[in-house]
Amino acid sequence: EIFRIMQEIKEVGNPIIILTGGEPLLRPDVFDIASKAVELGFKPVLATNGTLITEEIAEKIKKCGIARVSISLDGSTAEAHDNFRKMPGAFEGALKGTHILKKAGIPFQINTTVTKTNLDEIPKVHELAKKLGAVAHHIFVLVPVGRGKDIKESLTPEEYEEVLNWFYEQRDKSNLQL
Numbered sequence: 001e002i003f004r005i006m007q008e009i010k011e012v013g014n015p016i017i018i019l020t021g022g023e024p025l026l027r028p029d030v031f032d033i034a035s036k037a038v039e040l041g042f043k044p045v046l047a048t049n050g051t052l053i054t055e056e057i058a059e060k061i062k063k064c065g066i067a068r069v070s071i072s073l074d075g076s077t078a079e080a081h082d083n084f085r086k087m088p089g090a091f092e093g094a095l096k097g098t099h100i101l102k103k104a105g106i107p108f109q110i111n112t113t114v115t116k117t118n119l120d121e122i123p124k125v126h127e128l129a130k131k132l133g134a135v136a137h138h139i140f141v142l143v144p145v146g147r148g149k150d151i152k153e154s155l156t157p158e159e160y161e162e163v164l165n166w167f168y169e170q171r172d173k174s175n176l177q178l
Helices: 002-012 030-039 055-064 078-085 090-104 119-132 146-150 157-172
Strands: 016-019 043-048 068-072 108-114 136-141
Touching (some): 002 030, 016 030, 030 055, 055 090, 068 090, 068 136, 078 090, 090 108, 108 119, 119 157, 136 157
Parallel strands (some): 016 043, 068 108
């Protein structure tokens, strides 16, 4: 079904294909999907929490042609990120994933979802992304659906404007794609 849908997409465009989830590394066929995307001429990227990345997984990422991996970091410390994700050890797992990717020569970016809970963490996560060797830092506005539908931490319009303006101002100060 996925291959058929990718073929249909190919008939009308040539987008970047983002392999995401939940956690896409839990899918036993994720690398087959990525390989098919490359075969069709797409540029596949992988969006993960980073905790399942091993040296073996990094080799599979390279071999199947995934162009970039994004790892979610929603806090600059274990306490902040783990509390945000409600998963002890998530921060250390994500950092371990970035180190393995960097060692394997696979470009990675940091993705951060912005809420009231971590608003003050955004500049610190940005600095951490630079220190880790990320090629990009992307921020996301929380859309309260799925598991996030019960999160009551959305920013006010004024807070969104403030953080987006701050992020925009970083374009001249940062070597990361924003």
